[in-house]
Amino acid sequence: MPIVTIQVTREGSKPGNDSVTADEKAALIGGVSQLLLDVLNKPLDSTFVVIQEVETENWGWGGLPVEAYRKQRGLKLD
Amino acid sequence: MPIVTIQVTREGSKPGNDSVTADEKAALIGGVSQLLLDVLNKPLDSTFVVIQEVETENWGWGGLPVEAYRKQRGLKLD
Amino acid sequence: MPIVTIQVTREGSKPGNDSVTADEKAALIGGVSQLLLDVLNKPLDSTFVVIQEVETENWGWGGLPVEAYRKQRGLKLD
Amino acid sequence: MPIVTIQVTREGSKPGNDSVTADEKAALIGGVSQLLLDVLNKPLDSTFVVIQEVETENWGWGGLPVEAYRKQRGLKLD
């Protein structure tokens, strides 16, 4: 009966994508539900998964909005 | 001083609606605030309610995005 | 397939109780699940409810921990 | 390693704005990350902040959607 909430920034995982794709969402849902079956023996039918996409200007890290933080750190995507 | 968070899929409750209506939201807010008054004696003024609507492709059940799960199970709406 | 999260302070609703009782929790679970059936036509079997009890020193209102806030305002319980 | 979630209604803080601005979001992210450094000695790099903007019709207070509640109470913005 687990509930899994996955929060990510609303952006693509590779060049050309500007958001998480439906296939990627399905892979997250399938993968984490399977993990709860494998580790805690929770039936697939008992697990809810909610994916929340968050605008990059609404996500902070290092005291900065995430895009400013990445620039400061020379990071690409995370 | 309760906080109630209600997460539902973003879709209509009956044919012709494609999302939760303002009236339905008001009924949820009023009903759950009243419940907290009745059961725990919490004044209406002390209760916050937040409704979060989640795209169906962002909601997983049974290891699948919810629309695929409903199809597999022959369910209509839930 | 709704998820309802109810956050309340960990304290009793009447003199002699120092926490929410099992009966009160059952009443919250039953009441809010029924509300989602009545308002949005969600089957009872599709609704998860999670009650989170929060220590009063971990809850803030009016810029103060809630017990200090109540004292300042002359409130009893909320 | 703290996670701070800030939920506010999606509306402007002053006349002419209809939502929280990018500058205001940056000020919230910077301010709360600094607070965690000052109070708990958490490095800025260890703090995540997520801002969630909630439509006013999805926010309830006093048993009513928030705009109806404000009208009833003669409040402007909160």
Added chain:
Amino acid sequence: MPIVTIQVTREGSKPGNDSVTADEKAALIGGVSQLLLDVLNKPLDSTFVVIQEVETENWGWGGLPVEAYRKQRGLKLD
């Protein structure tokens, strides 16, 4: 920079255990972090995981506290 929240009932996954073990928690943390790397290319260092264990009397399903629901349905663990 994802945040994953995993909510489960506070109980053991097999006879003799009365809660989720530290090893099971480590397997959940490692597995879901790897999933986010595999599916969305998120570096392990950018993912936070929070596991929340919820008392069974605080978890509702089917309009009932979960232990009553399981009894009604003849379920064991989920």
Added chain:
Amino acid sequence: MPIVTIQVTREGSKPGNDSVTADEKAALIGGVSQLLLDVLNKPLDSTFVVIQEVETENWGWGGLPVEAYRKQRGLKLD
């Protein structure tokens, strides 16, 4: 009417403390409520703050429970 949720590990901020103290909690509550007043003009009375303390074995970073991650990285506290 904001809601701020602050999640931190359950541990002390300095040697000799094994958890967040009541004074530190009050400083977090007061500080973040003031921040919302300063930045978004939200009255103190309209802000709720909830602090959630999470056991270190329930918090993951870098694919590991946080204490293992700190050891791997040579970190002390974060």
